[in-house]
Amino acid sequence: MKVLILGGTQFLGRHFAEIALNQGYRITLFNRGQTNNSLYPDAEKLVGDRVKGDLSALKGRKWDIVIDTAGYFSNLPHLVRATAELLKDSVRTYVFISTISVYPEFQANGDETLPLYPINQELPQQMNAQAYGTLKAMAESVVQEVYGEQGLIIRPGLIVGPYDNTGRFTYWIRRISQGGEVLAPESPELPVQYIDARDLVQWIYRLTLAHKSGVYNAVGPDYCLKLGQFLATCQQVTGSNATFIWVPREILESYKIEHWQELPLWLPPNLQNTFPCLSNSKALANGLNFRSLTQTIHDIWQWDLVEQLEYASGLLRDKEIAILQSMGKINTI
Template structure:
């Protein structure tokens, strides 16, 4: 999954604007959840971002005891059960609240910096059983080829001192540092926790609570109707995973004590760009019609539409077809795309008007019309 400097700033701003807004309960579904055979003591580092609240909610429904560790800067949702809150700051090494306690498993959600894993490991390696690190498919050295498996080479770090990297240095060079630093964070996890380590590498995470607006662009735009610009020829592969599917599977991995490395990409079938947009249209309805515009024309005009990556892209062409066979064999399941789209739109529609107006992904209707006119002017 590509992460740019613009993404990082936008995610921070939008998360601050909507973290305390409705959506968790409305989007979580009402189907009963079976209790786990053995309740666990689970420590979640973070827990108030995108997928963390879904982890908490599912863990509580399964009968587990949950502790959160974070800076306490985001309002927490109203949990359907008791959740312990510990405060600290990994940026400054303030991990005192974690000392002298024990948990069966630790889930590390927000980490990109290796020193965060090192410091947490020094405190927790004798205090937790399993350590689950949420990584990214951006760790791979070659994102251009299809079918990337978990054993593919990882992106090398070319800086001076990975342990000296900070959020500020990461933001300054996100394109070149994000993947390599995640890869080194994985290595540090193995160094600190050894065979007790689980690495989960998602691609695009979508669904309710997604403040990036990347996937939301498509059902929202399609719901508006009219002529919709679709990038490429419609055959480029797309992979997305509902944040709830990722969160719930992570808890089940903890319950099963499953270790190893897994690509958490979805769905469990080949999804094309055309299938994605028509799937969104099946949910939204309306008089939308789709016009395909070639990737090279979009590149010449500086257009980078969210979620979509051309299969011929020299650096990221394989990001829509990463192998998820190992994760599926380990129990990863996916709810229907239609469910994700419907729940996502319901959540987005529940946000205040000012948040909806601050939509931060894709292109404007005006820019879209300009591009379509320019494409036709070329004799398309």
């Protein structure tokens, strides 16, 4: 199979590239040639810039599928339209990686038929969660318009794994591995959904080989995972002596803790039992499967021990200590 990857040098794109190469696919990476350019010397590399409209390297070529992971661009629908229309007669399947954030309101066990953000509006001027969801919904509409039954739209939730430069999942693994009293939000019963990037990518390639199209929520696992179980598994995998201090919502809010970004997996009250509770029934019926939580945590932990990236997400240690001390849970750490 011949695969065109738009990007291919960061997080999810790297997994698309590596798994394709391991499967013996012929891959072409199209990007600006400025990030991790030494990766994948056996891959064909085309240089261009979607933001500047430079797509000339893609003209007159043929691939079986194209993978488009475009994310935080204020003109995302225009970028997607430019590549989608240019490649209309050059690829069999256009795979667009969208997001569950296209849903303005979440429901427990909600499926792909949940209403989306309106697409008939001006492009958002400020990038926030609503704008991101709106732009992705607009881009989905473009793919469906241009490709119809040849379009494959994937809506992941939290994507995790090696190469993750957001740190939202990795924060917990790293923090728990350090041991001591660990601040945990509210209750061990809070629901958690995530998907390992490698499981996501392998499944998408299987879908394309089967000539599948349509829209799929891509969330996991295939059971009801709770925060307490996730944190305990991090403790088990890393061999940590961590103990968890469950801090009530009102205390976290009094310290103005930012949901999701500052304290990953913790959400506002209206989202805590809906956002991480979407249905993945359609994806499961079409072959999505998952490696174990233990394996995912282990691989991220080992990768993080080597890379030691600095993340924008995660609770600062000094702030964690201050909150726990205010509760009388610790004297010093």
